[in-house]
Amino acid sequence: MTPKEDLQSILRPIEQYLIAVDEAIKSNLHTGINLLDDSSMHTFKKSGKKIRASMIILSSGLNNSIPDDIIDIACAAEIIHAASLVHDDIIDNADLRRGLPTVARLYGPKVAVLAGDYMYTKALEIAVWNNRTDLFPIMVDATIEMVKGELYQIQYSSIDKITEDHYYRIIEMKTARFMAACAKLGACVAKMNNEQADVLYNCGLQLGYAFQITDDAMDYLNNAEITGKDAGNDFINGKITLPLLRLLQIVGNKEKELLINYAKRPDNENWNYVLEKATEYNVVEYCINIAAEYVQKAVKLLSVFPDTQFKNVMTELALFFVDRRY
């Protein structure tokens, strides 16, 4: 099985919900303005992993069954995530996303900026439907943190400034808090008590760390054909992530100086050298091991919930985060 088929197989028990989320995304984003409909739906043309929707749906079912009104908020989370990708791809000047040209490449940066704005705003509108005032603050706060994280990453884009502490702070804001919010949103829709909601928030946080560390590690593997994304994207866009920080810790002083100089001129040639060294020093393996520790913490947190099918699925999903080859 391919990793994508693996994931589909793991998520089979909530497949009907994920299909409903896809339909909700389509109907919610529709405006009748062709250029907007085409550009805002483009990211969904190839089905994404829908990790965030899955986290919401699975969390909501951990006590018993999944509430019917889970779809809207899961749809909102996927739209916000997609909006961030549309804007990221302008920022990073990326060519491919999910194996297709990015919105910015296909429709130009003007349309991409506006399509992302529309998606963010529409998703936040969905989050307050039915006067659910408890969901909106969680969702909007997580969105704000995500954007702040991206800016914090730009502020610490210099190899001379960034430390491992900064890196962890970046991925917490950029990814982990949004995943944490997703897990908590599921708890809120299912009307769980505060204690369970907090456990799920914390669990989502650990999974978010694991997810982003793995994602950053994958960018140091030469696997464009599998991922549909260019490898070395982060390095070339001046994003200093854990694999490089690790590499700098373990190489000799001379090598370190060379690598720092290469990171300051992140072109393709320098990337090839960095990739070679990263492979030589097994930094991807190191990162995946750290991610696996986060996954273990997350799985432990789930022990407060009864053993159910959805808990099994959530555990399998958590393990998949560090096992995925894409």
Next chain:
Amino acid sequence: MTPKEDLQSILRPIEQYLIAVDEAIKSNLHTGINLLDDSSMHTFKKSGKKIRASMIILSSGLNNSIPDDIIDIACAAEIIHAASLVHDDIIDNADLRRGLPTVARLYGPKVAVLAGDYMYTKALEIAVWNNRTDLFPIMVDATIEMVKGELYQIQYSSIDKITEDHYYRIIEMKTARFMAACAKLGACVAKMNNEQADVLYNCGLQLGYAFQITDDAMDYLNNAEITGKDAGNDFINGKITLPLLRLLQIVGNKEKELLINYAKRPDNENWNYVLEKATEYNVVEYCINIAAEYVQKAVKLLSVFPDTQFKNVMTELALFFVDRRY
């Protein structure tokens, strides 16, 4: 007096509220991430016209006094407007805004995309503070319409496709509905009845048309020194607005063909020719007259409210919309 001094003088009776709005913007946007704080506050460095905040504040006072809790929502409206400017300036590749370099010029497009995202999201968060579920839908709907309007404008950016009907639809979505929402938000905070809230929505709509038509007309005046914006910005960025549509209606067939060809290659040289013709045919005056009709409609609508100081100010503000030379 300069137009800016004129406006300040008109708005003197609500000056204390506008100062409070400025302070609220500053404290709400603060994050502690320097790059984000600097870029998101940049647009507010030179005080803008604060038309939207003024509409909210004045509307809220039309029955008697201005409610104390008006500041947050007025602040949210100004931040959303500023966010749209930050993203517009990336899209239009503009150099100047309020006489200063744009956020995109100063911090680069990466930061500008994210700063705008942060501002939009933060403003929508402010709009739901204190569980005011009645305000958020108005605000978010207006924001969505604004973004849709911008995309609709890109969809109809071709001189062969756009009609006057499209133009009016664009400015309704892009500007008028947001101003209408501002007027209605004032009514909601002041707990006016639905009838009065609807009158104010309609009044704001008319003022929005007047405001945007005047703004588009001003771009056909050579007045960069006064406005702090480049003239011809719209034409050069492929935005077909009322002055050009009017010009095409009144020139002879040969001239029309030439102008259409120029609009398809909107460089500086062609702009100079279009500006010359626009001046010759008094299209700016034509547009201002249309805007003045919208203002008259708006002023008439205000007649349902008692004669108070705030109604006077709102009327003066409305008249200023078509009189402003910047």
